[in-house]
Structure formats: C-alpha cells, structure tokens
Amino acid sequence: MYELxxxxxxxxxxxxxxxxxxxxxxxxxLWGKQKSAWIWRAVAxxxxxxxxxxxxxxxxxxxxxxxxxxxxxxxxxxxDLDDRQTMEELVKGAKALAKEYHGYVIKVDPDVPVENQAFxxxxxxxxxxxxxxxxxxxxxxxxxVFRMNVENKTEEEMLASFHQKHRYNIRLATxxxxxxxxxGQEMVHDFTQIMIETxxxxxxxxxxxxxxxxxxxNLGEHAxxxxxxxxxxxxxxxxxxxxxxxxxxxxxxxxNSHRNLMPNYLLQWNMIQWALEKKCRIYDFRGVxxxxxxxxxxxxxxKFKKGFNGDFTEFVGEFDLILSKPLYVMIDKATKIYQHRxxxxxxxxxxxxxxxxxxxE
Numbered sequence: 519m520y521e522l523x524x525x526x527x528x529x530x531x532x533x534x535x536x537x538x539x540x541x542x543x544x545x546x547x548l549w550g551k552q553k554s555a556w557i558w559r560a561v562a563x564x565x566x567x568x569x570x571x572x573x574x575x576x577x578x579x580x581x582x583x584x585x586x587x588x589x590x591x592x593x594x595x596x597x598d599l600d601d602r603q604t605m606e607e608l609v610k611g612a613k614a615l616a617k618e619y620h621g622y623v624i625k626v627d628p629d630v631p632v633e634n635q636a637f638x639x640x641x642x643x644x645x646x647x648x649x650x651x652x653x654x655x656x657x658x659x660x661x662x663v664f665r666m667n668v669e670n671k672t673e674e675e676m677l678a679s680f681h682q683k684h685r686y687n688i689r690l691a692t693x694x695x696x697x698x699x700x701x702g703q704e705m706v707h708d709f710t711q712i713m714i715e716t717x718x719x720x721x722x723x724x725x726x727x728x729x730x731x732x733x734x735x736n737l738g739e740h741a742x743x744x745x746x747x748x749x750x751x752x753x754x755x756x757x758x759x760x761x762x763x764x765x766x767x768x769x770x771x772x773x774n775s776h777r778n779l780m781p782n783y784l785l786q787w788n789m790i791q792w793a794l795e796k797k798c799r800i801y802d803f804r805g806v807x808x809x810x811x812x813x814x815x816x817x818x819x820x821k822f823k824k825g826f827n828g829d830f831t832e833f834v835g836e837f838d839l840i841l842s843k844p845l846y847v848m849i850d851k852a853t854k855i856y857q858h859r860x861x862x863x864x865x866x867x868x869x870x871x872x873x874x875x876x877x878x879e
Contacts (some may be wrong), residue, residue: 520611523573524559527787531560534570534597538764539799540629543740543761544592544659546574546817553577556590557619561611563597563604572597572604576628578619586845587619591626599637610645611811612839622845627659627836638834646837652817653808657836662804664820666828669789669799676790681825683708684783691746691784696753698781698788699743709743709755713771730769733757743754744788746781754781758789764794767803786826803828 523531528547535541543549550558560575573595580587589612597604612624626646630637637695638648649657668676701709710727717724733741740761749809754772758765767789772782786803793801803823808815814820824830840846 520607538601541762542593586622621844624839634833649836662808664803664823664828677802684825687780687783691780716771
C-alpha cells in the first residue's frame with residue numbers, strides 16, 4: 519500500500535533515494551526547493567520489513583487559468599524496475615495526488631535504458647503512452663546521455679581511459695595557465711554572463727542569474743560551481759550536482775574568447791575528480807543528440823563527451839498518463855505558443871549582452 523511522504527518520514531525518504539541505484543537528485547526534496555514555482559510531493563511503498571522499497575516524487579505545476587495541474591516525476595520512479603506490485607502502488611499514489619490537485623496529466627521520464635522494454639510495457643499496461651520519440655532535445659529531460667562508470671577507479675585509470683586528444687587538451691589548459699576554482703555566490707553573475715554568451719552563440723535559451731544562485735543555496739554541499747580563470751579573468755564555468763552514487767554535469771558555459779585554451783576539458787576533469795572523491799559509481803555528462811550523423815550541428819557536443827570514454831545511453835523515453843484529454847490538448851497548444859514567444863523575447867533581451875559573439879561573426 520502506498521503512503522504520502524510527510525515531514526516525519528522525509529529524512530527516511532531522502533536516505534532511501536540517496537542509497538538506491540536508481541536514486542536521482544531530481545527525486546529529492548532539495549530539488550523541489552529549487553523548483554519554487556512547483557509543489558513537491560512524494561509517494562512511497564514499504565516492504566514487509568517496514569522499510570521503504572519504492573518511491574516516486576512529483577513536481578506539481580498548477581495552471582490556474584485551466585484550473586488544472588500537471589504532475590511530473592522527473593527521473594522517477596526509484597525502485598526495483600521488475601517489481602510490478604510496487605509500481606502499481608506508486609501509480610495509485612500518483613493518481614491520488616492527481617485527484618487532490620486536479621491533475622490533467624501524470625508525466626514520467628524514468629532513468630531506465632531503452633533496452634528494458636518490459637518496463638515500457640508495464641507503464642503502457644498502466645495507461646501511460648510514449649510521447650513523440652525525437653532524436654534531439656524534444657523532451658523535458660534529454661533522452662540520450664553520456665555516462666561513465668567511475669566506480670573504484672583511480673585518477674590515473676580515468677585519465678588513461680580518455681581519448682588521447684582529450685588528455686592532451688587537459689594538459690594544455692594547465693600548461694597555458696588556466697586555473698579551475700570551486701566558487702560560490704561571488705561568481706554566479708560572471709557565470710551567468712558567460713552562459714548568456716554561450717546561449718547566443720549556440721542558439722539555446724539559458725536560465726537567469728537567480729536560478730543559478732538558488733541551485734547553490736538549495737542544494738548546498740550537493741552543488742558546485744566550477745570556474746576556469748585565465749590571467750585572473752573568468753573564461754568558462756560549469757555547475758555540477760552530487761547526489762547518492764552519482765555526479766551530474768548540469769550546466770556549462772564558455773566565453774567566445776580563449777576557447778583555444780581548452781578550459782572545458784579541464785573543467786570536466788575537475789568534476790570527474792569530484793565523482794572519484796565522493797566514491798561515486800557514475801559520472802553523468804547528461805544530454806547529447808541521438809542523431810549521430812556528423813552533419814548534425816549537435817555532433818560536436820557528442821564528440822566532446824564521447825572523448826572521455828563514457829557510455830552512450832538512450833532512456834526508454836517520456837510517458838504521459840492522460841487524465842483529461844480535452845485539457846491535455848488545450849494546454850499542450852497553449853504551452854507551445856508560450857514557449858515560442860519566450861524564446862523570441864529571450865533573444866531580443868540578450869542580443870546586446872554578448873559583444874564577443876558579434877566580433878566573432
């Protein structure tokens with residue numbers, strides 16, 4: 519039987535997901551604090567021994583205009599993927615939350631490899647349906663990622679596993695005087711400015727300064743801001759998260775100047791070293807395109823991450839359990855219009871904030 523996590527059981531819940539192989543920072547209440555526009559709730563199932571054996575946390579987004587809510591389990595559930603009984607109870611708990619918050623859809627994008635078709639079939643038997651399966655970044659979370667097993671590895675073993683050119687670039691950055699530091703709030707503004715510059719160059723929308731600042735506040739010891747400096751000036755940066763047995767490369771930015779000094783390679787190496795320090799099992803480079811054709815504009819991102827000798831991983835995908843089809847269709851159309859307008863607004867507001875990009879053009 520399912521139960522809803524409350525203040526009394528929250529610490530037990532956090533310990534469970536931190537210690538489970540399927541544990542993920544996005545299933546933590548810490549990430550719920552980061553998503554302040556959403557409501558965080560979690561469902562759990564206990565075994566015969568009274569201990570939690572499965573859970574699924576939801577970010578709930580109210581949409582007052584439609585008097586409805588979306589429930590989103592980012593990288594949930596956390597459980598034995600073959601345990602149908604536990605999954606049935608978790609889905610029952612999700613439906614109970616949906617009823618409480620007038621949910622029109624329950625969305626999940628589990629940390630499950632595409633090869634596990636039995637899990638996909640289980641979700642479909644519960645009424646979930648797979649969303650459109652694109653090759654790039656169509657979903658909320660990337661469907662394709664690069665992951666690297668770092669369990670019980672030494673720094674020497676990790677370096678030896680990298681592509682020769684990547685090892686060379688790490689050494690080059692150090693030789694040329696690039697210095698990487700773990701920074702705090704004092705460097706968030708600089709990181710954001712470099713991120714805007716990167717977004718304008720590579721044509722993607724970035725988060726604002728407050729969002730990056732709040733990651734450091736809300737995640738505490740679980741988040742690190744790494745900045746690369748050359749001659750005392752910041753030229754690149756990354757945000758990483760450690761939770762349980764994994765470290766994730768969350769955000770990365772590099773200025774248009776000094777890219778020849780290869781700061782991004784040295785930054786990755788520093789984050790991998792953090793994973794080794796924390797005795798992690800996995801270092802996650804996160805998203806890449808699933809289209810591996812060299813003509814794909816995103817191929818360079820794939821090539822960069824592949825050079826660290828990780829594993830190309832495709833997840834089973836994003837699934838929706840539609841509870842109200844009319845609302846689902848209506849809100850989906852409205853959301854796409856809103857997102858398109860936001861992209862146009864973002865580019866207008868930030869086109870003058872990347873002077874180096876104009877020079878490069």
